[in-house]
Amino acid sequence: MNGVTEVRAGLPPRGGAARWRRWPGRVLPGPRTTPFTFWYALLLVATSLFAAYADPARVAELLRGSSTDAAHLAATPVRVLVASALWIDGGLLSGFALAFVVVPAALERRVGAARTLAVFLGGHVLATLATELPVGAAVATGALPPGAAHRLDYGISYGVMTCAGALTGVLPGRLRWLLLGGAACYATADLLTFADPLSSAGHLLSLALGVTAWPLLRRARSGPRPARLHGDLGHPALRRPVARPAVARPVPGRPVPVAGARRR
Numbered sequence: 001m002n003g004v005t006e007v008r009a010g011l012p013p014r015g016g017a018a019r020w021r022r023w024p025g026r027v028l029p030g031p032r033t034t035p036f037t038f039w040y041a042l043l044l045v046a047t048s049l050f051a052a053y054a055d056p057a058r059v060a061e062l063l064r065g066s067s068t069d070a071a072h073l074a075a076t077p078v079r080v081l082v083a084s085a086l087w088i089d090g091g092l093l094s095g096f097a098l099a100f101v102v103v104p105a106a107l108e109r110r111v112g113a114a115r116t117l118a119v120f121l122g123g124h125v126l127a128t129l130a131t132e133l134p135v136g137a138a139v140a141t142g143a144l145p146p147g148a149a150h151r152l153d154y155g156i157s158y159g160v161m162t163c164a165g166a167l168t169g170v171l172p173g174r175l176r177w178l179l180l181g182g183a184a185c186y187a188t189a190d191l192l193t194f195a196d197p198l199s200s201a202g203h204l205l206s207l208a209l210g211v212t213a214w215p216l217l218r219r220a221r222s223g224p225r226p227a228r229l230h231g232d233l234g235h236p237a238l239r240r241p242v243a244r245p246a247v248a249r250p251v252p253g254r255p256v257p258v259a260g261a262r263r264r
Helices: 015-028 035-053 056-066 070-075 077-086 095-111 113-142 146-150 157-170 173-193 197-212 214-222
Strands: none
Touching: 015 095, 035 056, 035 077, 035 095, 035 113, 056 077, 056 214, 070 077, 070 113, 070 146, 077 113, 095 113, 095 157, 113 157, 113 197, 157 173, 157 197, 157 214, 173 197
């Protein structure tokens, strides 16, 4: 138009610019779309900042008290299972911190907050018990030294890996196998380094736990959707017939009333 730029006032941008502006809302958690991931992420940010800037002795004491080692699981299992999920091993710049922002949020958008919470906590608890209870049994039988029962163990990695395994079940074909293969390769490579074999085995187990949740999550997605606002009536069974106003039929010999006319 001879160098004149057309401006569409009040309308969203077209093409690639609109997609680039919308992608943060589709990837990052939000208080309305993904409330579980959003508020949990804020809690993790707070605890991570405390761990980074508070007194190191106080932080070490809290982490030790939150550890899900065999000794703590035998004494106060519920407390340490909850407290250990309030910290990020490695801080805000760790890989699992970045994965938490994306993976549980993507799962929550597809299956809801309650099921995402169940998947995360289920993986966190089951993988912790599966890796630490054998250690406690080995210490009790003398196969391991007593110090093994006080191994420092905390963080969100088991829950994140379980959510990653569950997310692959509700993604389309290529994305499903790409995410599952990448997560499995990471956990396997970490196990082969033998730096922390117990945690690495827990990561593989967590991923497998998420995969076992595929049938439940798919069944939940295939069920009837509840009715939503803004004109979406959801499932046909939830639709209600709309009552139409009665129309008066003309009677022979009587004038038809006209809207807006008044009788005198």
